[in-house]
Amino acid sequence: MRELFVCLCEDRRDKQHLFLCFSPHTFIEAVVMRLLSSSERGASSSCLTLAFLMLLLCCHITSTLSQKSESALTVVENMEGGEGASSDDDGDEVTIDEDEEEGDLEVVQPTEEWQTLKPGQAVPAGSHVRLNLQTGQREVRLGEEQLKYWTQEHREEKEITSSFSPDELKKAMKKIKEDLKPASRDTEQQDSVSSQFRPLEELKRDMAQLDLLVETDVQIMRRLLDQFNSSNSTVQQRLSILLELEYLVHQVDNAQTLCSMGGLKLILEGLNSTDFRLQESSALVLGSALSSNPVVQVKAVESGALQTLLTVLATSQAHSVKKKVLFAVASLLRHFPFAQHHFLSHGGLQVLSELFRADGRGALRTRIVTMLYDMISEKELISQAGLDPALDASHEERVRQYSKVSLQGELLEEGWCSLVPQLLESSDHDCREKALRALLAMAPVCLEQYRSDRSLLGSLVSLRDQYQDMVQSEMILGEENGYFAEIVDLIDALKVKMTV
Known part of the structure; x- marks a missing residue:
């Protein structure tokens, strides 16, 4: 000492x-x-x-x-209950504080990678500890035996989680059995629905007590026709009846049922009325019933509806009546070559040309030109090559009927080659578009007159410059193929035909 x-x-x-x-x-x-x-x-x-x-x-x-020594390292019991000493890779001695209580320490759970130990942290027994000479800090990871057991336990846990326990299998089988009982489930669903709604018979009894009558569309149309034909009905009542009929005949079946009830005759009588309001409403009902309904189209031609409509166009003074009658005529002629042939033979183009010249506002002119363009396009489409007759059994009959419609010759005789270009003077873009399409459709017949008409060529040049500026505006907004670009294409196509 x-x-x-x-x-x-x-x-x-x-x-x-x-x-x-x-x-x-x-x-x-x-x-x-x-x-x-x-x-x-x-x-x-x-x-x-x-x-x-x-x-x-x-x-x-x-x-x-x-204070505690920062270099001291505490080893705690591992989960298996074993003890072990920790050692450094460089051979340094590790101090073990046996007096430390495990509850007061922060135990680090090692992994396969090296982790840095902070002062006051403890490691499980069997862990591998080393001193990093570059950083001067102690590091820890799983020991070789721990790593082997940890990998095996991890694999077993993964296998266990991928399987089902007996309780889970019992619950799944119970759910399958419940799903296989649709009858009980449907019964419960029906009971829940029936608790929210009342039976139909009960509703009928309640309505009968309230003097309410549930009518079908057929019953409603029958009642309306009886009221319209009654001598006690006023003009206002008949207008209300026509309004309700116009709503019903938009359905194809209702329109055909109305004709079978004799309703077409009453509508034609309304067209011949001296009251322009009844004429307008009757024309609207007739046009709605004729739209895309071949059965009604045939019955209308057989009933003389075409002659009545042309008479009203030639004699009526009301602009609103002529507008609705043109709608009915267009609905009657669309995709119906037989009616188109009768239209031409009864002077229909002449009536339209007079109406075109008399119309100063231009609204009727656009409707007339659109109707003529549709008639020309239908004939060209049905007669063009490449159609397969096997796809349509009535193709040959349609071609034969359209061959009797000499529309282009009638257009040339009635002066339509000089009437249609007048629409280009309108300021309405839609009106100009319809006129350009009609001019292109009539080009095979009217080409010589187009070339001799200097005002037409000047209008096309002016319109192209105007719409070209609009096309530039569309392109700036990201619309490369906009509406105005389509109009420019129509103008260029017409100019090509005129210059060839």
């Missing part, structure tokens, strides 16, 4: 470090021996030395009790 104390006194460069390496008991014994050996030097020197050494002892004891 004296030799240790001598080393302590002689090593003055690292005196504090060497003091701290001794335990408190060893340090006290060394101090006593130092005092005994220095008694010969004098009392003052001994007292001063004793006080200084006691001060160092108190500081050492205080720091030892209040």
Whole structure:
């Protein structure tokens, strides 16, 4: 013990470090021996030395009790209950604090990768610990045995999670059995629905008590026709009846049923009325019933509806009546070559040409030109090559009927080659578009007159410049193939035909 104390006194460069390496008991014994050996030097020197050494002892004891060594590493019990020592890769000794309580420590769970240990952290027994010489920090990972067991346990857990427990299988089978009972489920659903709604018989009884009558469309139309034919009905009542009929005849079956009830005759009588309001409403009902309904178209021609409509067009003075009658005529002629043939033979184009010249506002002109364009296009489409007769059994009959419609010759005789270009003077884009399409359709017949008409060529040049600017505006907005570009294409196509 004296030799240790001598080393302590002689090593003055690292005196504090060497003091701290001794335990408190060893340090006290060394101090006593130092005092005994220095008694010969004098009392003052001994007292001063004793006080200084006691001060160092108190500081050492205080720091030892209040702080832990940062280099100390605590090993806790692993989950299997085994103990093991940890070692560094570089061979440094690891201090184990046996007095530490596991509950007060933060236990690090090692993985396959190295993790940095912070001061005060503990590791499970069997972990692999090393000192990183580059960073000066301690690192930990799973030991070889732990890694082998961890991999095996992980694999077993994965296999377990991929299977089903007996309880889960029982629940799944129970659910399948419940799903295989649609009768009970449907019964429950029906019961829930029936609880929300009342039976039909009960509703009928309640309506009968309230004097309410549930009518079908057929019953409604029958009642309306009886009221319309009654001598006691006023003009206003008949207008209301026609309004209800117009709503009903949009359905194909209702329109055909109305004709079978004799309703077509009453509508034609309304066209011959002296009241322009009845004429307008009757024409609207007739046009709605004729739209895309071949059965009604045939019955209308057989009933003389075409002659009645042309008479109203030629004699009526009301603009609204002519507008609705043109709608009915267009509905009657569309895709019906037999009616188109009768239309031409009864002077239909002449009536339209007079109406075209008399119309100053231009609204009727656009309707007339559109109807003529549709008639020309239908004939060209039905007679063009490439159609398969096997797809349509009535194709040959349609071709034969359209061959009797000499529309182009009638257009040339009635002066339509010079009437249609007048629509280009309109400021309405739709009107100009319809006129350009009609001019292109009539080009095989009217081409010579187009070339001799200088005003037509000037109008086309002016319109192209105007619409070209609009096309540039469309392209700026991201519309490369817009509406105005289509009009420019129509103008260019017509100019090509005129210059060839």
